[in-house]
Amino acid sequence: DTAVSQTPKYLVTQMGNDKSIKCEQNLGHDTMYWYKQDSKKFLKIMFSYNNKELIINETVPNRFSPKSPDKAHLNLHINSLELGDSAVYFCASSQRAGGEREQFFGPGTRLTVL
């Protein structure tokens, strides 16, 4: 069983479109995250939810909107896609927020905006 799964794995779309990425974890964790990894492999936190409550919201454009319908799911919706949004987006989860708990990462969604 995949611990943290993401769909789709690849996403190719035109500038200006709206797209969503879905994430699910079956680890029973309370906390989920979205990260962006750019072409230079820099990894940056975007959002974090703990028990469906937003606890980390980095300086991300308003075009990005996370939604957590329940503890096991965290989706990312992106409006009006731009060229600079092209990146690999990783979902992750941890048993709880903060502390010594390690994070478990999904396989990533490679977004290409044309």
Place this chain on the structure above:
Amino acid sequence: AQSVAQPEDQVNVAEGNPLTVKCTYSVSGNPYLFWYVQYPNRGLQFLLKYITGDNLVKGSYGFEAEFNKSQTSFHLKKPSALVSDSALYFCAVRVYFGNEKLTFGTGTRLTIIP
């Protein structure tokens, strides 16, 4: 504020030789420190972490890391490198209390030469 520095973008090691991947950190307070590995087209995998106690931490795949508080370092080591260790390695830090964000270094690409 918390930060992590990985001073080497690329490390090349001959198979069978010991390897070291360097990491230094900066936090206001006591740190939790982590190492993750990323294989091509995959998500990050947790390797090991330092919480408290023994400065030498052992992790997956024969890796270990040494916490040095005076030098604010957490270098990753392995006594004998394998070709399969070739990957991208990330160091990360989180402060004991306060912001739950995990801050990653810029990554070090480790190549083991047969």
